[in-house]
Amino acid sequence: MPELFPLSPVHYVAAPLLAAFLLPLVAKLSRSFIKILPGLTFLYVLYVSAVLFPHALQSPIIEQIAGWAPPLGINLYYGPMAGLFASLFSALGFIVWLYSLTQMKQEPLDRFYILLMMLVAGATGIVLTGDIFNLFVFMEITAISAFSLTAFLREDDKAEAGFKYILIGSLASTFVLLGIAVLYSYTGTLNLADLALSMEKVPLSVRVIVFGLFLVGFGIEAEIFPLNGWAPDAYSAAPAPVSALFAGITVKAALYALARVTILLFPFAGSMALISILGLVTLVISELAALHQKNLFRMLAYSSMGQVGLAIAALGLFTAEGVYAALFAMINHAIVKGMLFLAVFAMAGGSANLDNLNGMGRKKPVLSFMFTLGAFAIIGLPPFSGFWSKLSVLTAMGQTGNYIMIAIVLATTIVEATYYLRATGRLYLSEGSPVESKTPLSAIAAVAVLAAGILWIGFFPGSIDEILTAGAQDLLDTAKYTEGVLKD
Amino acid sequence: MDITGIPFFLAVSFGGAFLAYLLHFAHRFLRNAVALLTVSVSAALLFWLGDETFSIEMGGFILTLGKTPYSLFFAGIVALLAVPTVLFSFTYMAKEERPAMYYLNLLITIAAMYGILFSLDLLSLFIFWEIMTWSSFLLTIHKGGNATKAGVKYFLYSAAGAYAILFSIVILFNMSGSLLIEDVARSFVLQNPLMQLMLAGTLLFGFSVKAGLMPMHGWAPDAYAESPAPFTALFSGALSKMGIFGMGMVLYQIFLQSPFSLPVRELLAWAGGITSALATLRAIQQTDAKRLLAYSSVAQLGYIVIGLALGTPLSMMAALFIALLHGVFKAMLFFAVGAVYFRTGLTDLNELRGLIRRMPVSFLTVLMAIISLANIPPLGGFVGKWLLYESLIQSDHYFLVIVAFFSSTASFLYVYRLIFSIFLGQEEKEFEHVKEVPFLTMQLPMLALAAVTFITGIFPGIVLAPISSALTYLGFPIYHDMWSMSMLFNEWGNRINLLAMISVIGTVFLTGFTILSLYRMRRTRYVTTKDIHTSGEVPTENENLTYAINFYQPFERAVYPVLSKSIRAWIDWIGRSVSEFGDFLRHIYTGDGQTYAWYVVLFLTFMLAAGSWLL
Amino acid sequence: MKKLLATFLLGFIGFYLYTAFAGVPFGESKMKVGKDYLETTVPKTGAVNTVTSIVVNYRGFDTLGEVTVLFLAATGLGAILFGMKGKPEDKHREPSSILTTGAKALFPIIVLLGAYIFIHGHLTPGGGFQGGTIIATGVLMLILGIKKFHANHALLSIMESLAGITFVVAGILGLAFGKTFLENILPLGTPGQVFSAGVIPIIYVAVGFKVGAELAGVLDTMMSTTRGEE
């Protein structure tokens, strides 16, 4: 019924919402619907991506909700960057669903899938929306799903991790809300594009304060050091499929928000340099902290923070190449880290001790192979996706003459290689851990799809070049954004 | 696709790797056949390789591939060693686990080496360089256990080197806007000299890691000792030469015009000299055959670096000649040690003895190899060393001559230890059932390489011809009166007729051998090591009285106090410190949620204060 | 020491927050979009209560998100506390009969008040959230007042699902009628009447049911996991 339901970006949010509200009802009809419905939803959203994204690459799709033109109403801005992220999130959501089908056994499953869908939908909403308060609402949707999923499993320390996350996460939302309040009180508007145009009403000293508030607020979700204390706990406590989504989705959405808000509202050179430096600090500290980690999921969590730091460092360069590189790094990280979490969970199970990997090369050769692939990709070895993303980061830094930054990034890469290869080496030890269970095909397929992505980008980095360039353009070209949104 | 083109060549090399991997699941034999076919075909294709370059755009960068005479020479080394390596692996790896992965990684390593050599731009060089690194890393950790540690160490050293290279590549790209080595070289000259020095320094550092030049040789002994024997042959023989290739490229294609070029090369020559001397001393100390050979490799690469760094036509010729020869005889040694390991499960020189009757072909291989290694005529090693000495003397590096001469003489000590401990002496009961390795898959590669040392010893011209064209490409004036097919000349008009030499030596050797075997051999009495009596008592099993233990005790006592401070320990210390610092750092994450809230508040305060202050 | 540092830091932050707001004149109009809302609410949305028209219509998307947040909180709470039972030793004091009777008697009245408030959301102060909360307090009273009282979770969950679906479908209908998501498709009616303002009352009633059911569910879940039962 394409005429009856013209596809629009709002489907990214509406479809999962409808499914989430439906799920408790259909669960009463048949238990099997619980598992099927989320998959269908993700498939539908992917279909929406497939239809809309090519259009968005040509010109951004701007949708007004409830028929009110901005700044009165809320609008969705589905440009190349938002489209890229929305598609990525949907794809990751689908893959994680596929994986959870067999790997997720903890009841209550209906609630798990509702939270999972809303995590994805919320993150997509953050990326799509053109209204700062709406962004806050979607941030909360994502955050509350994330809090609940962190403490989803019954084991002892999960609620602890959840509490830490919620403690820091609520501070984040408070600071963002405060920032919004300040902006509203000076400008009287909430629409991002309108705000961007009326920023001169805000005194410079106040702008600095608001930027600080937003930086802390989004920085907490984006895992910037030293705001990321919650992250290692949450990553290691959440069920692995969810951790994969944390790394792939929530962080990316927060980063997008930070980038969009900073570039639109606070485009000073200082704020950019600051973000860059914070990124580097995050990178260095996280990678070093991961070096001695015996808990696999914590190790992956620290590594995740490091990767995000890398992306932030590139983002802060504030050049087309820098944003391009940051986007590339984010996409690469979403795919690779997602795959690593899924592969580790399928091999070592929930118990995350590094020793559980011992001898997996023999018992689960396919998963071990993929773990190795992922480790190589994240270190940045050619010909895998990570190489190109790291290379683009480095060339972007080179172009701005930041040779010291290049040196730091490369030095941390050696640290990164150390712990990843140690883990990889364990796969091929001769003595093994006693864990012995078959991994179902659907779980392997989920990991394999991501692995294929790594190889595809590795061998054909040009295939996403156009998308990334358009995305970088989209993010940097504030004039086009504001004109597009406020055209009437 | 053009079958004389580089793309086809690389497609065969890489494609063969994956095909062999897949065919493993069909049949073992098919896998072996494809593996062998892949390396043979690519070796054969080298002869037909066309001149045209090939460009492809990848990720916004233009990668260019093409052959040069310089790279073709190194490709020859790779091909020469790749075929025997694959052949030798068939039986050797039959006992080992995960053979499919082994062949996949081995063939990828070989293909990546070709890729490095045929890269005309820095980025594709780096890509293939890293592919080579990870595939050889996977081969190194193949055995698991200690090998994992060695492998990670190898990778980390390599990564340090590789990222030094990448660092320069990124900066060079930014400066010249192009990745092609020619373009880079052209704009390199325009930079300020200090920048030139830094970039060349990082590049040379990066490449020298792979060559195992001191002080970055720490990975080599462990990695060589732990990786599977057939691969070690390739590892030390061909893979380390990639470092030499890169250094040559940097020194003579990019850095040559810089004012710092001469001092840097002098420094490098000295590093090579010191490496060869120290590594030789270390090799003497080893009791494990593979570690011994590993240190020997490091020492030999030191020679090559000396020749490379001096930069006279003669020294370059020597360097490249040794590069090839070293590959050949080191492969022979690793093969032979591998063969011994294959039959006895041992590489410890204190436990092996008297295998000469059991494994005569392996013995012969080792003998030929060490003659070559010790640079004794008539085998190939002699030619290389001759050229090197001559070039050193010609360029007035007398002290380096002494260093080189010292380490070359000292190398007699370890090669003697090697052949003596394994093959000579009384035969042990426990080795009674040891047989010689199978002919086709294990003896043949050894013998073929032995033949190469022999032929190059008599007709060095076969090798010197491609070397000359390689050097011409690098811009060296080659006077063609320096060599002919089987003769070497020098500036002073002396000449060595190798053909005459071999006939004399051959005659003497054959006569002596005939007389000895007729006269002495029959009268030997069979004794075992246990056939000793101390005060009338037979010594017990655990009192090992083999004379191979503490073989060079007096020598070690004299020399090793000097060596007690090892540079490897320093680098390990740095690694440990970083690691401990990381361990300390993660205590930031105290586990107390409230602390994290403090961090948030502190950070916010800091941001606000800093922001207002900066305003 | 720590206290001192905390006070100092908070003073610092407080100072900066104050500077941020110091430039905002208190009690003066700073409206930009607010003005437009005030001026267009009656003619364009039919709702007399501007806040409601903003919440449900102009910024309806926020409200959909808000409803989702609450729904997620209920879902998440259920997931986190799933399978937990109070222990017998945590038993609370039994309610007195006055409390029990009073709770039973007041409950319908409270529900009626809540319903009144959300039905008149577009006319008077209040709306779906407020009304729903009032209904939930009625349930809370029952939980406190009646021993072994358990809310019917199946009913609550069906109620919240249906209410949620109503909201989303109301949004999608806008799309289906060739307009935009959440756009009004019903006639606006006479402002000031109960049946006016198009789709606003329908959505607000749904929200009221949803909020009431969710909060009741949340309260009941929390009580039953902490209250001991023999």
Added chain:
Amino acid sequence: MIYYIVSIIVMLIGLYAVLMKKNLIKIVVGLSLIDSGTHLLLVAIGFIKGGTAPIYSEPGLTADAMVDPVPQALVLTAIVIGVAVTAVALAMVIRIYAQHKTLDIRKIRSLKW
């Protein structure tokens, strides 16, 4: 002006509780207080001297006589979000108490480093 100061002070009291109180429930209360402070602040921003509620309940009311409705709508949303977060946080506290038998945040540190 005093409204701003008071709401900021409420917020800071909440933040102080989050930083200093050791009891988990008090920390949650602190979070709640921060929220309340923010909400107060938002409403105070929207206030206009002499303005009435933005409801056209009687004829003759004009837009000029009304306070800004937007902050009120925002606060409505923010309150609900605050409630939701508080509920989830309390659920975590219930789980933690069931497992650790304590509400002291210093003792709940099984995940660290």
